[in-house]
Amino acid sequence: MAETKELVLLNCWASPYGMRCRIALAEKRVEYEHKDENLMEKSPLLLQSNPVHKKIPVLVHGGKPVCESLVIVQYVDEAWPDRAPLLPADAYGRAQARFWADFVDKKIFECGTKLWMLKKEAQGAAKKEFTEGLKLLEGELGEKKYFGGDTFGFVDVALVPLMAWFRTFESFGSFIAETEAPKLVAWGKRCMERESVAMSLPDPGKVYEFVCFMRKMLGLG
Amino acid sequence: MAEEVKVFRSWGSPFSYRVELALRLKGVAYEYIEEDLSNKSTLLLEYNPVHKKVPVLLHHGKPIAESLLILEYIEETWQENPILPKDPRERAVARFWCRFLDDKVSEMFALWMSCWTEGETQQNFMEQAKECLHLLEEELKGKKFFGGDSIGMVDIAASSIAHWLGVLEEVAGISLLDEEKYPNLCKWTEEFLKSDAVMECLPKRANLLALFQTRKQAISSVK
Numbered sequence: 001m002a003e004t005k006e007l008v009l010l011n012c013w014a015s016p017y018g019m020r021c022r023i024a025l026a027e028k029r030v031e032y033e034h035k036d037e038n039l040m041e042k043s044p045l046l047l048q049s050n051p052v053h054k055k056i057p058v059l060v061h062g063g064k065p066v067c068e069s070l071v072i073v074q075y076v077d078e079a080w081p082d083r084a085p086l087l088p089a090d091a092y093g094r095a096q097a098r099f100w101a102d103f104v105d106k107k108i109f110e111c112g113t114k115l116w117m118l119k120k121e122a123q124g125a126a127k128k129e130f131t132e133g134l135k136l137l138e139g140e141l142g143e144k145k146y147f148g149g150d151t152f153g154f155v156d157v158a159l160v161p162l163m164a165w166f167r168t169f170e171s172f173g174s175f176i177a178e179t180e181a182p183k184l185v186a187w188g189k190r191c192m193e194r195e196s197v198a199m200s201l202p203d204p205g206k207v208y209e210f211v212c213f214m215r216k217m218l219g220l221g
Numbered sequence: 222m223a224e225e226v227k228v229f230r231s232w233g234s235p236f237s238y239r240v241e242l243a244l245r246l247k248g249v250a251y252e253y254i255e256e257d258l259s260n261k262s263t264l265l266l267e268y269n270p271v272h273k274k275v276p277v278l279l280h281h282g283k284p285i286a287e288s289l290l291i292l293e294y295i296e297e298t299w300q301e302n303p304i305l306p307k308d309p310r311e312r313a314v315a316r317f318w319c320r321f322l323d324d325k326v327s328e329m330f331a332l333w334m335s336c337w338t339e340g341e342t343q344q345n346f347m348e349q350a351k352e353c354l355h356l357l358e359e360e361l362k363g364k365k366f367f368g369g370d371s372i373g374m375v376d377i378a379a380s381s382i383a384h385w386l387g388v389l390e391e392v393a394g395i396s397l398l399d400e401e402k403y404p405n406l407c408k409w410t411e412e413f414l415k416s417d418a419v420m421e422c423l424p425k426r427a428n429l430l431a432l433f434q435t436r437k438q439a440i441s442s443v444k
Contacts, residue, residue, distance in 0.1 A: 052321065052356055066313040068320055078309035091297040095285045102287060103271065136271060 005062030007032035016161030017069035018057040024076045026196035027084040101158035107133030116172040134181040163188040167204040226251040227279040235381035236288040237276040245418040247299040322378040336389035361405040392433045
């Protein structure tokens with residue numbers, strides 16, 4: 001078990017990747033300091049802690065940084081193994097969990113970014129990839145309470161920030177979540193009943209406003 | 222008792238190679254199934270319906286896809302010759318570098334694209350590629366391998382730099398892995414290629430050369 005050393009999360013409130021880290025830390029009931037970064041003016045601490053990518057989130061534990069959200073979530077799981085395990089105990093289960101979390105990274109969040117960052121004409125392929133991704137996730141979830149089965153786990157943590165971003169993706173991707181992915185919408189509501197999720201996800205309306213602002217800054221109108 | 226371990230692979234793929242190397246380092250016997258990527262087998266499509274790619278590891282009939290995830294599974298299943306450290310922080314650092322070496326849209330992508338493009342596009346990719354090599358060079362400082370004294374998961378993930386990169390440079394007629402600029406990486410390549418496990422399943426350089434030359438010609442003729 002990790003000693004109680006100084007724990008700081010460098011984050012940006014709207015980042016789905018940062019939300020994952022907050023949820024994992026909350027599940028483990030670990031106290032930490034939350035530092036919101038201004039991505040237009042990155043702090044020396046951020047640049048020093050993530051010299052390779054210069055991105056958030058970064059978890060700084062006892063002065064030592066851990067970067068990349070899924071790496072951070074696994075680190076949190078391994079550093080506090082005595083409570084709320086996020087990955088299953090068996091190797092095959094863990095491989096499956098990592099597979100779907102990786103899928104979420106590529107097909108939901110990376111793809112979702114294209115939905116609002118690209119001009120309307122260029123969005124076609126991204127929209128198709130995104131909605132297909134949702135369908136595959138619906139299939140994987142099936143009738144389970146969570147992706148982790150009865151327990152909230154790694155894939156749930158990886159995907160649930162979508163609940164803060166769904167409205168934004170729907171708007172720019174021109175689809176309705178309830179129609180495309182009803183099971184995921186229901187799953188999202190179940191997850192929001194967890195304190196760790198409710199306290200870590202910002203209001204979807206605020207995220208949407210933020211993205212509209214970003215689009216103006218990028219000249220996307 | 223022989224466990225049923227199978228690897229769906231493509232002989233020229235550095236991603237399949239990662240899996241075979243990890244199994245050999247741990248002394249795990251396995252059978253490989255060669256896939257023709259232009260005509261994928263029904264079995265492969267059944268075992269990896271989401272991405273339809275090699276490599277896939279089949280253990281006790283259960284499939285695992287995505288090379289880095291397969292490496293984690295191998296590490297957790299067979300304890301000999303560990304390829305990840307025990308300390309959570311050191312594991313996080315290793316995972317970070319494995320992801321760096323795997324990123325499809327990043328510096329690593331630039332490394333490969335340097336070899337398949339020409340003109341200004343190529344120049345841009347080469348600049349990014351050099352940045353990538355520089356970061357890896359820094360990470361290696363003072364170490365024999367990325368994993369420390371022995372080959373670890375990051376070294377396995379970086380195998381393409383030790384073998385495939387040289388072939389691609391030759392096909393494209395460019396130089397990226399310069400010994401003067403990247404002495405640590407060049408030394409690392411030498412040490413890496415001394416390992417028996419590494420050499421046992423490495424595709425022959427001549428075959429890779431022929432494969433990439435054919436591809437390069439095919440791309441050029443499309444213009």
